Amino acid sequence: MSLVNPVFVDEVKRSGEFNANACMNCGVCSAVCPMGIELLPRKLFRYVLLGLQDKVLENRETVYSCLLCGMCEANCPAGVNIAENVRSLRYYMNKKVFKI
Amino acid sequence: MPLPIGDTIGILADNLRMRKSVLPVSAKGAAAWAKGLGLPRGGETVIYTGLMYQMIPYIAAMNKVQGMIEDSRLANFVGLGRYINRAVNISAFMAVPPKGTRQSFNRVLVNIALLLKQAGLEFGCLYEDDLYSGALIYDLGMDDVLADHARKVYGALKKHGVRNVITVDPHTTHMVRSVYPDLIKGYDLNVKSYLEVLAERDIDPRAGLSGEVAVHDSCVYARYENMLNQPRTLLAKAGIAVREPADTGRFTLCCGGPAESLFPKKAAARARARVEQMKEAAPRGVTMCPICYVNLQKAAGDRMIIEDISSYLVRAYCK
Numbered sequence: 144m145s146l147v148n149p150v151f152v153d154e155v156k157r158s159g160e161f162n163a164n165a166c167m168n169c170g171v172c173s174a175v176c177p178m179g180i181e182l183l184p185r186k187l188f189r190y191v192l193l194g195l196q197d198k199v200l201e202n203r204e205t206v207y208s209c210l211l212c213g214m215c216e217a218n219c220p221a222g223v224n225i226a227e228n229v230r231s232l233r234y235y236m237n238k239k240v241f242k243i
Numbered sequence: 244m245p246l247p248i249g250d251t252i253g254i255l256a257d258n259l260r261m262r263k264s265v266l267p268v269s270a271k272g273a274a275a276w277a278k279g280l281g282l283p284r285g286g287e288t289v290i291y292t293g294l295m296y297q298m299i300p301y302i303a304a305m306n307k308v309q310g311m312i313e314d315s316r317l318a319n320f321v322g323l324g325r326y327i328n329r330a331v332n333i334s335a336f337m338a339v340p341p342k343g344t345r346q347s348f349n350r351v352l353v354n355i356a357l358l359l360k361q362a363g364l365e366f367g368c369l370y371e372d373d374l375y376s377g378a379l380i381y382d383l384g385m386d387d388v389l390a391d392h393a394r395k396v397y398g399a400l401k402k403h404g405v406r407n408v409i410t411v412d413p414h415t416t417h418m419v420r421s422v423y424p425d426l427i428k429g430y431d432l433n434v435k436s437y438l439e440v441l442a443e444r445d446i447d448p449r450a451g452l453s454g455e456v457a458v459h460d461s462c463v464y465a466r467y468e469n470m471l472n473q474p475r476t477l478l479a480k481a482g483i484a485v486r487e488p489a490d491t492g493r494f495t496l497c498c499g500g501p502a503e504s505l506f507p508k509k510a511a512a513r514a515r516a517r518v519e520q521m522k523e524a525a526p527r528g529v530t531m532c533p534i535c536y537v538n539l540q541k542a543a544g545d546r547m548i549i550e551d552i553s554s555y556l557v558r559a560y561c562k
Contacts, residue, residue: 177496177497177499177513177516178502178509178513203248204248207248207505207506208502208505208506208509210462210500210501210502210513211382211462212462212466212497212501213466213467214462214466214494214495214496214497217466217493217494218494230381230382230384230386231384233383233384234384234385234386235384236384237249237252237383237385240249241248241249241250241252242249243249243252243253243256243385
């Protein structure tokens with residue numbers, strides 16, 4: 144059972160560049176990730192879109208493990224701004240979780 | 244226990260906010276590379292280092308300490324460290340790189356300046372006003388801290404009458420060419436990497452080189468800045484056989500360096516995987532980013548010789 148925060152996506156979204164909803168869940172990003180992060184980015188973005196805030200917060204190490212190398216983005220058939228989306232998640236966590 | 248993410252980022256952000264750099268590189272130390280080159284202070288065109296090469300020895304020293312702290316009980320004290328760091332710059336005590344390492348990274352900058360002179364370019368440098376671009380803070384999502392810092396960097400460049408900026412590494416290039424324009428209203432600087440400048444000027448080699456090298460593209464140059472051909476053109480013109488490892492060009496495999504500040508062990512594993520790919524392509528490797536350079540060199544040990552591209556280019560193109 145998970146608690147849903149219906150405005151979570153709006154809290155994470157900082158600009159028009161946050162386009163996680165363009166993801167069609169094909170899994171190419173997970174397949175090519177050099178860090179082998181299965182969760183990132185597609186599942187993590189889905190949690191954001193569904194408002195599953197707790198799920199995202201319990202995976203904070205994953206969010207910061209991303210190299211922002213852009214390999215996933217170069218291969219993404221849906222044109223998702225993956226690196227910028229990950230940075231948005233980091234910005235959110237820095238503010239809301241770490242209070243930096 | 245892994246390094247506490249929030250406190251580690253907090254220390255880096257505090258350092259940038261209070262000391263204009265994420266790590267303790269003094270302004271004088273950062274400008275030491277330019278000594279004796281006779282570069283004018285400022286001017287319309289400048290070489291802007293963004294301190295990446297100067298900072299790498301400190302990052303390497305810091306990562307050694309972080310590697311010891313990671314997964315140990317000491318990780319519990321990083322929070323306290325952040326508190327103390329606001330009053331006393333603790334990273335200055337933790338990261339003291341050997342002089343020889345600092346000199347070897349300064350040598351890269353000297354090489355680049357010599358190459359630009361050889362290409363007939365008239366340029367100055369900012370000396371003590373050459374500030375860190377904030378690339379790591381950008382990657383970590385500290386955008387508010389970055390925006391304040393970006394204005395300081397832009398102010399320093401404008402103070403010296405700069406219109407054209409020549410960068411020396413991919414991260415700084417990306418920051419001042421693609422990120423800053425969104426942060427600073429009226430941003431009006433022309434930015435080019437020195438590799439772009441050299442390729443455009445079509446300079447001729449003074450001495451032919453031989454041998455083959457595996458090219459490791461920087462993720463940032465290849466995917467964010469679409470810079471792929473210039474390093475290959477310059478190496479090939481110098482007589483070097485350019486070999487492509489698996490996962491090359493736009494699909495280059497990351498060296499793992501960006502994970503160094505938070506997850507040193509994961510970063511090392513990535514670097515080892517990349518070195519294996521490069522070894523299969525050629526006995527020597529070439530990088531064009533200080534982070535790739537230090538990370539891959541460390542992973543390669545004595546199994547493969549990895550050099551910054553400027554070392555090859557200066558041997559070929561300078562007198």
